[in-house]
Amino acid sequence: MKLSVWTYEGPPHVGAMRVATGMKGLHYVLHAPQGDTYADLLFTMIERRNHRPPVSYTTFQARDLGADTSHLFKDACRDAIERFKPEAIIVGASCTAELIQDDPGGLAETMGFDIPVIALELPSYQRKENFGCDETFFQIVRHLAKPMERTKRITCNLIGPTALGFRHRDDIEELTGLLSEMGIDVNVCAPMNSTPTDIARMGAAHFNVLMYPETAEAAARWCETNLDQPYTKVVPIGVGATRDFIAEVAAITGRPALIDETRLRQPWYAASVDSTYLTGKRVFIFGDGTHVKAAARIARDEMGFEVVGIGCFNREMARDIRATAKEYGVEALITDDYLEVEEAIEKLQPEMILGTQMERHIGKRLGIPCAVISAPVHVQDFPARYSPQMGFEGANVMFDTWVHPLVMGLEEHLLHMFRDDFEFHDDAGPSHHGAQATARVEQVEAVQTVTSDNVIWLADAEKELRKIPFFVRGKARRNTESFAAEKGLNEISKDTLYEAKAHFAR
């Protein structure tokens, strides 16, 4: 048993739903109790889909359990095929149905349907949503894709994007454009927007672009072995990664790696003097492994931040993230426990968090700005505008997104200068986030405080600390405490504060 307050991932059958809902002409018959239909709202509300997910639930109740629940499942299969006329169905069980062991796969296979029936085994008590996506897509590909003659032009399949994915919709468009500039067409994009018939002709592509290892790595590997299709290993998020991706595709296809970079603004924006204030900002990065790995590289090499901690919630990516952490000289946090993440952030006191919607809440609580880089998604993660993460436009989008929560360069200076101003004080927060601006409440007298390591902040030091603007106060407190610890001091005075400041000057 594991106590969970908020979860980063849903159960594996929600992953299967993400695959089915992204596709067309596929139906999912899910053996599940009444109530599991809540998952429909993820797609209709969060993603604002204009159709119901193609899922039939058996919605059994207690009174059905005494009798025969397997006929409910069979009826649901029959009704779904008759009503929706899918090209193929996938069948499986949610967590409760797994316990009653009706074997949906076996039942459906004996019913003699003239369309492919793909059985899913998704162990609900061991695995999670991303596994559900990956396994479902893999099973669909394994059942339907066949080796076949390659297209005359060089083509690839884009694999990995699903319903309810973090910016998947726009990443597809960005990559399709980028590949087209290299003279490469997209044969099939899957699961998103594909039909079972499309999956059957995946073998015509020359190679696969694995967009999100979380959702399609198993399928990519299977295609490599069985369809003789190499797949790309670089995920093109960030300027450097996009250039690496172009080089990788060029190596696979023999196409020249010539891409017009005129619409790429990120490097100039990062180099322009207004961005000087971004230098060395301490950032903590958390999310799914793929986005975290990409964000770490962008943060350090393309924004000039200092990465003070990274982690991911999906254990499947633990090895990758540990290796990345090592490269950045930090410890990797591999956990799906929201409270552990909060604790790590509280301890590290970063100046900014690059995280998920969960970390946005943590940031709100701790007063640390946060930009969202990864699923789990929220209605805000489906903006009306074009907003990819991948490719050169993705790099531009991320520059804007990451800078937005911060106090801007000149404003930062003004806050330093006029920090005693009654309106323009630091508790008001960045001025472009209007709602936070409130008139200053007279502060209570600073008193001496004791840290968890029993170091005493004398009242004058505490008072001086409060004069430091909020967006660097956490860093100042932390630096001073580690300076005191290093020097073996058990009291922090105003002098200690400034000695630490000099010590850490850069």
Next chain:
Amino acid sequence: MNYIPTPPTGGGCRTAPVLKERGQREVFCGLTGIIWLHRKMQDAFFLVVGSRTCAHLLQSAAGVMIFAEPRFATAILEEGDLAGLKDAQDELDMQVERLLARRPDIKQLFLVGSCPSEVIKLDLAKAAERQSQKHGPNVRVLNYSGSGIETTFTEGEDACLACMVPVLPQTDKRQLIVVGALPDVVEDQMLELLNGLGIDNVRCLPTRTAADELSVGPNTVFALTQPFLGETHAALLRRHARHLPAPFPYGEEGTTAWLAAIAKEFDVDAETFARVTDAPRARARAAVSQASEALQGKSVFFMPDSQMEIPLARFLARECGMLPIEVGMPYIHDAIHGPDLDLLPAGPQISEGQDVDKQLDRARAARPDLTVCGLGLANPLEAEGLTTKWAIELVFTPVHFYEQAGDLAGLFSRPVRRRNILGLEAAE
């Protein structure tokens, strides 16, 4: 005091044939009730013993996550708990121990059963008893099931309130218990009205904190403010309390009829009743007539969701001039819904249970001006050109009694007005 609303001329719906359906039900399970119950009972914690799906549901149903650390969590069953490698009872004790150490402010802990815990027959009653002994009297531990195999959406609140009734102390005093979780501001308005009628001994279930005393016995009468409290109704009858049947207090008429049923029981004279209710009645009527302008003559179709459908249809038909086409309910309970069915003008199809695809076919054929449905169906129907009101908002918004009558009408009229305001065609 004897006030009875004028029954419809063509007769009501109490004896109308009910279309009973069984098939896919597009509804939440009872765990969803935790979202509002944990805000109502401020020293209570709800520990769901279930799966990742349960945790995911709570998170998703809450829509946006609540900023503060919530007073609910899920103890997620893992492979080891199911395979019998670990004793689930020991595991649960350990989680409760950790939780109570972390949250010393908790005075009531509800162990909430889920589909998987019910299927593996994890005995939460035993666990609650054991933990009550261990952590009492500081913390009271109770259990109920919010599982989807036993409860539909609002029945979760019913199960929660029902589990508190058997442990209430016995009393012989004459009193009124008002049953159903209401927002504090609405509850206060209600208490003021009852107080104005001279009814002093009024208590609420649930109480706001565990320390608020509540007892029950043969001289207790009770009134329900929510139409989904069937189990709690039965549990109170078992404690020899008596139910005061009445229409539910939605709208001016519903509120007046509800208050009148209580006033009659407590022999309130007509003059006092008029003095207390005349002004708010007039206000409510004015507010409803203003807010319901866009609803007059429009048709409405209810998908089954919260069991509030029949009383709401009665309000919309009688006070807002709407024409119900179908009124779907997850369950119909005559003792509870009868008074509203009496007042609902004959005509609409009353349906119980659901086969969602068939019901959607009926809705598409009827092309109602407004469809009341769950979140999973609303956007798809909007995209088909139907105007919808998502039902969960009716549960989360203060809608009871006089001062909210206008707001209640507004909840239904806003989508209708919105469709008229938007200058461009909605997305195809």
